[in-house]
Amino acid sequence: MLAYPQIDPVAISLGPLQIHWYGLMYLVGIGGAWLLASRRLHSFAPTWTKEKLSDLVFWCAMGVIIGGRLGYVLFYDLSAYIANPLLILEVWKGGMSFHGGFIGVMLASWWFGKRNNKTFFELMDFIAPLVPIGLGAGRIGNFINAELWGKASDVPWAMVFPTDPQQLARHPSQLYQFALEGVALFAILWFYSRKPRPTMAVSGMFAMCYGIFRFVVEFVRVPDEQLGYIAWGWLTMGQILSLPMILLGIGLIAYAYRHQTAQGAVQ
Incomplete structure (x- = not known):
């Protein structure tokens, strides 16, 4: 068993002002995405400025x-937020939904593309390889917060999390998700997108791979206490939300390459 590193969730305290590691991880994700997008900007949109x-x-x-916040409220704990709506503002305590954030990014991309002569999937293909930076940083934030831990286990790297009332050795599922959703997904998308791909293919690869990684990790992650298992005693909300992503990703990839072949035949 490995010892859980005792890290104060508050990174900086300045009197009444507290800056949490969880919030800083969002800044790392956004800043990292901006830097990498800058490297690829000329090939994506030569006339676009850094602004x-x-x-x-x-x-x-x-x-x-x-x-992400509204998704968590709607998908995971609606009754608690109806009872106390001010909880919605306490984002430093966690409670963000990837699937809600994913929908938010899609809406933002559609809106931005309409005003800047880019199609929805042109923007999504450009953005997709950048997303794992934020996902990985967010999972590190979950680990520092000692939240979203895994099921009890006797694997050598199991940990006892200070927030666990049972004080059992558990899978560090946050680190599994960091490795898969952050590192592995970034590597797959970054190298896949380095060569020209048909429109929608990169977006499809992101949706498929993320959905698979999330679905798999959910088997060793404790489901949200207020929800438990949704169906058949093993299916979680995270898995239910990830299944459509897997199917969508496969469909987008198939359509992208089929459409490319059809266009080539016409030309």
């Missing part, structure tokens, strides 16, 4: 934060 890119990153960040 235009900053606008895109800003609106996508708003989509992540607003969509």
